[in-house]
Amino acid sequence: MKIMIAEFAAAAFVLFARAITAVRAIWPEHGLPSRPCVYFANHSSHGDFVLVWAVLPPRLRKQARPVAGAEYWLKSKVSTFIGRDVFNAVLIEREREKRTQDPIALMTTAIDDGSSLILFPEGTRNQTDARLLPFKSGLFHLISARPDVDLVPVWINNLNRVMPKGEIVPIPLICTVTFGDALRIAPNEGKDAFLERMQAALLALAPKPLGSGE
Amino acid sequence: MNTASSDLLTLVFGIFGVLIFASAIGYVLQRRFAATGPNDAVENLNARIKAWWVMVILIGIAFIAGRAGVLILFAFCSFAALREFVTLINTRRADHWALASAFFIVLPIQYYLLWAEEYGIFAIFIPVYAFLLMPIISVLRGDTERFLIRIAEVQWALMICVFCASHVPALLTLTIPGYEGRNVLLIAFLVIVVQLSDVLQYVWGKLFGRTKIAPNLSPSKTVEGFVGGVISATLIGASLWWITPFTPFQAGVLAFIITIMGFFGGLVLSAVKRDRGVKDWGNLIEGHGGLIDRLDSVVFSAPIFFHIVRYWWSLS
Numbered sequence: 301m302k303i304m305i306a307e308f309a310a311a312a313f314v315l316f317a318r319a320i321t322a323v324r325a326i327w328p329e330h331g332l333p334s335r336p337c338v339y340f341a342n343h344s345s346h347g348d349f350v351l352v353w354a355v356l357p358p359r360l361r362k363q364a365r366p367v368a369g370a371e372y373w374l375k376s377k378v379s380t381f382i383g384r385d386v387f388n389a390v391l392i393e394r395e396r397e398k399r400t401q402d403p404i405a406l407m408t409t410a411i412d413d414g415s416s417l418i419l420f421p422e423g424t425r426n427q428t429d430a431r432l433l434p435f436k437s438g439l440f441h442l443i444s445a446r447p448d449v450d451l452v453p454v455w456i457n458n459l460n461r462v463m464p465k466g467e468i469v470p471i472p473l474i475c476t477v478t479f480g481d482a483l484r485i486a487p488n489e490g491k492d493a494f495l496e497r498m499q500a501a502l503l504a505l506a507p508k509p510l511g512s513g514e
Numbered sequence: 515m516n517t518a519s520s521d522l523l524t525l526v527f528g529i530f531g532v533l534i535f536a537s538a539i540g541y542v543l544q545r546r547f548a549a550t551g552p553n554d555a556v557e558n559l560n561a562r563i564k565a566w567w568v569m570v571i572l573i574g575i576a577f578i579a580g581r582a583g584v585l586i587l588f589a590f591c592s593f594a595a596l597r598e599f600v601t602l603i604n605t606r607r608a609d610h611w612a613l614a615s616a617f618f619i620v621l622p623i624q625y626y627l628l629w630a631e632e633y634g635i636f637a638i639f640i641p642v643y644a645f646l647l648m649p650i651i652s653v654l655r656g657d658t659e660r661f662l663i664r665i666a667e668v669q670w671a672l673m674i675c676v677f678c679a680s681h682v683p684a685l686l687t688l689t690i691p692g693y694e695g696r697n698v699l700l701i702a703f704l705v706i707v708v709q710l711s712d713v714l715q716y717v718w719g720k721l722f723g724r725t726k727i728a729p730n731l732s733p734s735k736t737v738e739g740f741v742g743g744v745i746s747a748t749l750i751g752a753s754l755w756w757i758t759p760f761t762p763f764q765a766g767v768l769a770f771i772i773t774i775m776g777f778f779g780g781l782v783l784s785a786v787k788r789d790r791g792v793k794d795w796g797n798l799i800e801g802h803g804g805l806i807d808r809l810d811s812v813v814f815s816a817p818i819f820f821h822i823v824r825y826w827w828s829l830s
Contacts, residue, residue, distance in 0.1 A: 322594070322597065322796070322798065324797050458601065461605065464607045464610060467610050469610075469611075469614045469618070471600070471610065471613045471614055471617065472593070472596075472597045472600075472617055473597060473600055473601045474597060474598060474601040474796055474797075508791070
């Protein structure tokens with residue numbers, strides 16, 4: 301029963317996200333990896349992972365699990381249900397001092413079990429005018445533990461305008477989700493160099509700002 | 515069967531005939547030019563023809579469903595067009611409520627007024643009420659940056675996508691003596707003339723186009739295409755007089771006005787696209803781009819056509 305409600309809710313979320321945003325996915329030249337991989341995306345709205353999740357082909361969608369903050373999703377019964385049962389999120393504790401479980405261990409377990417992850421390496425929603433916040437080191441630690449996993453950059457465009465922070469009514473605007481070609485960590489690549497390369501790969505997918513002419 | 519539905523049936527068979535003919539040409543071209551390798555022009559043509567089938571069938575279903583069907587179809591068109599338009603304009607967080615009310619209050623009210631046939635308020639609701647209320651909602655947040663541009667853009671979006679577009683279904687509200695129960699054919703006349711004019715301008719331009727008419731705005735539009743398209747669409751409009759309350763001559767004149775307005779509508783909205791640095795308004799219709807790419811000529815011709823018919827032919 302609970303599973304049925306969760307599946308129904310998931311379908312409803314996808315339908316709603318699609319109806320509002322008419323979201324269009326732009327695929328990488330070489331296609332998406334079919335083995336478990338890590339999708340890493342820019343983060344500016346609560347709906348980000350729903351949109352990535354919604355555009356993934358059904359087979360890949362089933363194995364994709366968003367990584368989200370436990371303290372946010374475990375706040376109430378409803379949000380716990382949505383986080384755990386509907387989206388099957390890997391819930392990690394973001395505050396270092398209060399941790400009872402190692403986030404990297406949780407993520408590697410999920411990958412070992414055959415899941416893909418949807419990760420937001422900025423760590424928090426970007427409310428600034430900068431296109432991307434500096435990446436947290438989690439992505440590096442995760443990929444150092446599982447170096448043969450593909451990393452797929454994903455740029456989510458316009459969703460921050462659909463539902464800015466603090467608003468409850470979404471504005472229907474067209475969103476695009478652009479997937480880049482899969483990347484790997486290079487042998488002996490240092491943390492800073494790796495994170496910088498990942499940031500650049502993600503930014504390269506961002507469309508030019510509107511009204512910049514041709 | 516009354517004359518309205520038998521005329522509609524004749525029209526539907528005619529349109530299906532044209533589409534079957536177009537599909538056959540597309541198939542032949544595909545076999546001849548695209549068999550050896552991909553050919554973008556032929557593939558785009560076939561995608562467009564396929565989309566035309568879908569659009570004709572959707573409009574057909576709306577016509578069969580009657581007034582409610584037509585209103586729902588155009589309300590959806592307005593919604594999708596507004597979404598494409600607002601996606602491309604300058605907005606800031608302070609405009610959130612103004613935009614939300616454009617989508618969820620102004621648009622539904624405009625179509626409700628059509629349903630209720632309240633012409634007196636339908637005609638001024640957006641140009642007067644929404645015009646003044648939008649800036650009021652936005653100003654409450656106190657953000658003055660680029661205020662005039664932001665407000666003007668939201669109002670343009672509403673005027674083009676909701677106000678102008680709603681004048682197509684508004685043709686249903688006219689009362690023309692001797693034409694009772696046949697108003698849906700007026701919509702068919704407008705849509706057929708305007709869309710055929712677009713297609714014929716494209717075809718004439720491809721066949722004989724030499725002189726670019728507005729190279730800065732639309733590289734594909736040519737003088738030859740324009741002249742050929744306008745003349746042939748006007749003649750087709752005149753030959754469709756039997757579905758309208760007009761004489762053949764009047765039908766031709768109206769078709770001429772529709773095609774001219776449609777042409778400039780396309781030009782104006784393509785200037786907007788150029789300004790925003792995009793090629794298409796969206797990706798809703800395969801081969802055509804966004805919905806506004808298909809509706810640009812309709813939104814400019816519909817209000818003029820509506821008001822001409824209302825002034826000279828309608829009692830209401």
